[in-house]
Amino acid sequence: MQLCIALDLPTKEENLALVSKVKNYDVWLKVGLRTYIRDGEEFLKALKTINPNFKIFLDLKLYDIPNTMADAAESIMGLGVDMFNIHASAGKRAMQTVMQRLEKYEKRPLVLAVTALTSFSEDEFRDVYEADIATKANQFAQDAKEAGLDGVVCSAYESLAIKNITNENFMTLTPGIRPFGEDAGDQKRVADVAFAQEQKVDFIVVGRPIYQAQDPAKVVEKILAQL
Secondary structure (H helix, E strand, C coil): CEEEEECCCCCHHHHHHHHHHCCCCCCEEEEEHHHHHHHHHHHHHHHHHHCCCCEEEEEEEECCCHHHHHHHHHHHHHHCCCEEEEEHHHCHHHHHHHHHHHCCCCCCCEEEEECCCCCCCHHHHHHHHCCCHHHHHHHHHHHHHHCCCCEEECCHHHHHHHHHHCCCCCEEEECCECCCCCCCCCCCCCECHHHHHHCCCCEEEECHHHHCCCCHHHHHHHHHHHC
């Protein structure tokens, strides 16, 4: 299991300061929608300047018509990131179109499909998708696997079932990890590191517990010790 740090701070300078504090650790860095819109490609380059061995997860959750998603995915190829994600609810054809567009590249980033956002409660999810989270997450994961993606974004509570209906090598990435029982904030389906390990999660995303700490590097070290 690998640690992915969410760079969700209000300014580029704060994010870069955080990254500088953890530059000696073998971690992934998650660049989300706000950060990328605000700071762009130059920010990605700055991260690699701090440590060229950092791996970058571009968390934009692409969701559009199939050809537009494939166009965007191809543009992402030029950014030098190591992983990005798309929405499974865009449909199986959209996922297939993205992966077919990337076939011509000798080396490509990992591509994951978002199943159910971890901010959803069961009732909220049902209002939108007219199904329970577990059932729909399994369906989305199966569609993503058949479309050729590398894995899915899900909560820790869906990870093991998804592995069972796909295979052990189909990756799961779980946001909403609170490693030491911290407040859930705006997340609904949170879990700790031990539970994520039991559920065979491949990547855990940790944000607030790291960047709100007085000593972020110490928190990262404690998390990595559990992995």
